[in-house]
Amino acid sequence: MVELAERIKNLPPYLFAEIDELKQKVIDAGVDVIDLGVGDPDFETPKEIVDKAIEAIKKPQNHRYPSYVGMIEFREAVARWYKRRFNVELDPKTEVISLIGSKEGIAHLPLAYINSGDYALVPDPGYPVYPTAVMFAGGEVYKMPLKKENGFLIDLDSIDRDIFAKTKLMYLGYPNNPTAAVADYNFYKKVVELAKEFNFVVASDNAYSEICYDGYKPISFLEVEGAKDVGIEFHSLSKTFNMTGWRIGFAVGNKDVIAALGKVKTNIDSGIFQAIQEAGIYALDNAEKLNGEIMKVFQKRRDQMAEALKKAGFAFETPKATFYFWVDVPEGFSSKEFTKKLLEEKGIVVTPGNGFGDAGEGYFRISITNPRIEEAVERIKSVAF
Ligand SMILES: *Cc1c(COP(=O)(O)O)cnc(C)c1O
Numbered sequence: 001m002v003e004l005a006e007r008i009k010n011l012p013p014y015l016f017a018e019i020d021e022l023k024q025k026v027i028d029a030g031v032d033v034i035d036l037g038v039g040d041p042d043f044e045t046p047k048e049i050v051d052k053a054i055e056a057i058k059k060p061q062n063h064r065y066p067s068y069v070g071m072i073e074f075r076e077a078v079a080r081w082y083k084r085r086f087n088v089e090l091d092p093k094t095e096v097i098s099l100i101g102s103k104e105g106i107a108h109l110p111l112a113y114i115n116s117g118d119y120a121l122v123p124d125p126g127y128p129v130y131p132t133a134v135m136f137a138g139g140e141v142y143k144m145p146l147k148k149e150n151g152f153l154i155d156l157d158s159i160d161r162d163i164f165a166k167t168k169l170m171y172l173g174y175p176n177n178p179t180a181a182v183a184d185y186n187f188y189k190k191v192v193e194l195a196k197e198f199n200f201v202v203a204s205d206n207a208y209s210e211i212c213y214d215g216y217k218p219i220s221f222l223e224v225e226g227a228k229d230v231g232i233e234f235h236s237l238s239k240t241f242n243m244t245g246w247r248i249g250f251a252v253g254n255k256d257v258i259a260a261l262g263k264v265k266t267n268i269d270s271g272i273f274q275a276i277q278e279a280g281i282y283a284l285d286n287a288e289k290l291n292g293e294i295m296k297v298f299q300k301r302r303d304q305m306a307e308a309l310k311k312a313g314f315a316f317e318t319p320k321a322t323f324y325f326w327v328d329v330p331e332g333f334s335s336k337e338f339t340k341k342l343l344e345e346k347g348i349v350v351t352p353g354n355g356f357g358d359a360g361e362g363y364f365r366i367s368i369t370n371p372r373i374e375e376a377v378e379r380i381k382s383v384a385f
Pocket of ligand 1: 102
């Protein structure tokens with residue numbers, strides 16, 4: 001067979017694929033597995049959204065190729081929601097683009113800006129798509145460690161100015177997957193200042209802005225003055241509305257960056273099925289109600305998980321946002337050893353922290369996208385202590 005290209009050969013195995021393989025072995029052995037691994041909501045998309053899509057599927061005009069950048073009505077709904085939610089003004093024609101899930105846009109952006117050898121900064125631990133996308137484009141990945149002592153915010157002062165000078169693109173994502181950390185205005189302000197000084201593109205991943213607890217509301221990077229001069233923000237309907245399988249997201253912000261991403265996409269894909277965009281318009285226009293219902297479930301689970309882990313004696317910060325608990329691995333284990341033992345001996349799937357990058361060593365990530373919380377923590381505890 002023909003040899004694979006270097007960019008594929010040199011890729012580390014996709015984290016979740018490796019875990020899935022071991023999980024299948026354990027299931028085949030007859031174990032009752034509780035999966036707290038992936039961040040994929042376990043219950044259904046709100047019925048009203050599904051009904052909208054069914055209606056929209058029947059319209060012949062939706063059966064043709066969609067617009068590359070998204071229906072103008074969808075982009076207008078995005079702009080309305082951004083105004084309502086973040087008080088950020090967007091021009092739907094030039095500052096909004098639809099994406100086939102935000103992962104698609106995150107993965108394609110480096111093709112617009114990265115030449116061979118150019119630097120891109122990515123958080124470590126972080127969403128694995130950021131570094132992979134940079135490598136696919138031939139760029140150099142520079143990892144910015146997220147450390148507990150900085151509240152898992154990127155320590156911008158610790159990065160050498162020579163590195164910033166070589167940088168074309170910076171990815172960041174708050175509320176953060178996997179650490180569940182959140183960012184404030186001052187952090188984003190510093191990012192904007194650096195991007196202006198050193199002339200790089202900022203790509204803020206805000207997929208979890210609506211997965212938040214106790215009345216806390218995460219902000220948008222674009223709320224900072226001048227942010228729109230330097231970057232874009234990725235968003236997704238996946239987490240907000242339990243719509244991971246539908247593949248609908250968007251990017252907003254700087255019009256040159258949006259146009260550049262659009263140019264890449266025009267040569268690769270042909271947009272989102274319009275029926276799904278119609279459902280997306282409905283979801284965004286009714287976001288407060290639809291997401292509010294979903295968040296009642298996750299708020300309860302977040303509370304349950306925090307209490308159970310605390311009682312069991314684990315070390316962690318209670319998340320203000322995201323589906324995730326970022327927990328210290330108990331004494332005497334590496335991340336991989338602990339999570340492997342949990343799966344093999346107790347049928348519990350959690351994610352080893354180092355699967356998100358070397359700086360994630362010493363942690364494991366628990367997702368609350370499964371209702372069997374107390375039971376799961378009992379099993380985790382029995383291995384840990
Ligand atoms: C889930 C997730 C996304 C959203 O992915 P979609 O492709 O929109 O489903 C983006 N970024 C992070 C960090 C995520 O965890």
